[in-house]
Amino acid sequence: EMKLLESGGGLVQPGGSLRLSCTASGFTFDNYAINWVRQSPGKGLEWVSVVSGSGDLTYYADSVKGRFTISRDNSRNTVHLQMTNVGAEDTALYFCAKDYFSSGWGHFDSWGQGTLVTVSS
Amino acid sequence: QLELTQSPSASASLGASVKVTCILSSGHSSYAIAWHQKQPEKGPRFLLTVDRDGSHKKGDGIPDRFSGSSSGSERYLTISSLQSDDEADYYCQTWGTDIQVFGGGTRLTVL
Numbered sequence: 627e628m629k630l631l632e633s634g635g636g637l638v639q640p641g642g643s644l645r646l647s648c649t650a651s652g653f654t655f656d657n658y659a660i661n662w663v664r665q666s667p668g669k670g671l672e673w674v675s676v677v678s679g680s681g682d683l684t685y686y687a688d689s690v691k692g693r694f695t696i697s698r699d700n701s702r703n704t705v706h707l708q709m710t711n712v713g714a715e716d717t718a719l720y721f722c723a724k725d726y727f728s729s730g731w732g733h734f735d736s737w738g739q740g741t742l743v744t745v746s747s
Numbered sequence: 748q749l750e751l752t753q754s755p756s757a758s759a760s761l762g763a764s765v766k767v768t769c770i771l772s773s774g775h776s777s778y779a780i781a782w783h784q785k786q787p788e789k790g791p792r793f794l795l796t797v798d799r800d801g802s803h804k805k806g807d808g809i810p811d812r813f814s815g816s817s818s819g820s821e822r823y824l825t826i827s828s829l830q831s832d833d834e835a836d837y838y839c840q841t842w843g844t845d846i847q848v849f850g851g852g853t854r855l856t857v858l
Contacts, residue, residue: 627807661847663791671783671791671838673847685845721790731842733781735806739790 628652628736630660630722635741638712646707646741648722656680656700659730662707664718665740674720677705679728689715709743717745749775749843751850758856764827767853769839776820778841782813785836785852794837797822829857 634646648660662674675686675696684696695708705722719740726732750772759765771778782794793806795815803815812830816823826833834857839850 663849665785670836670852671785671840671849673849676847723791731844731847733779733793733796733840733842734783734791735793737783737790737792 628724630724630736630738632720632722632738632741635720635743637744637746638709639747640713640745642712642745643708643710644712644743646709646720646743648705648707648738650703650705650722650724653724653736655703657728659725659728659732660698660705661723661725661730661734662696662705663721663723663734663737664716664743665721666715666718669718672718675707676725676730678730683729685730712743712745714745716743718743748772749778749841749846749848751780751839751841751848753837753839753850753853755851756854756856758858759829760858761829761831763829764825765829765855767824767826767837767855769822769824769850771820771822771841773820775841775843778843780822781840782815782824783838783840785838786834791838794824797824826855831857833857 638644661676677696681698698705721740723734724736752770779798783791785791795805797815801817836852
């Protein structure tokens with residue numbers, strides 16, 4: 627059974643930083659891209675970023691480009707999302723999602739339970 | 748621009764069927780989509796993909812009550828024999844070159 631578990635969420639001040647982690651099991655980790663998707667309070671799902679299975683390709687939504695960095699450690703079946711210079715608009719429940727393809731740009735076939743990030747002073 | 752449009756809400760009675768619609772933006776009618784279910788306090792759950800020809804592939808463990816179909820630029824999710832547990836938000840997702848897109852979601856109420 628494919629499983630994804632997010633961690634690292636919490637309260638962070640505006641302009642601050644936070645690192646989210648996603649640990650996976652139940653599939654050959656480095657064969658698949660991993661995405662981050664967020665849901666702000668009362669809003670829909672918003673794609674944030676993707677890292678390819680090998681880790682050499684990364685892409686970002688315009689709303690986070692230059693502030694967030696995605697990376698992966700295939701030896702630990704883990705993907706990280708480093709968030710910097712956060713603002714109120716980054717307050718959301720953050721989910722990681724397994725892509726159907728190694729390169730990304732496919733549908734998401736497994737999701738985590740989410741980790742909550744709250745940006746507030 | 749690749750976009751997905753969903754009606755904000757839908758409702759149907761317990762035991763009945765409901766069809767949820769997702770509309771691809773102009774020029775993108777050949778795209779496949781995926782449907783996801785989002786219940787409160789839970790992570791999203793992948794349901795199935797729907798191709799341009801209406802064929803669909805379900806995720807692991809998804810009941811036969813869930814099915815997909817297609818007509819032109821519209822992609823559908825049909826849920827039959829509605830159960831109270833089907834009350835949730837349903838999102839369609841599609842993908843292109845360097846882009847992932849979600850529809851705005853449809854909140855399904857089971858009466």
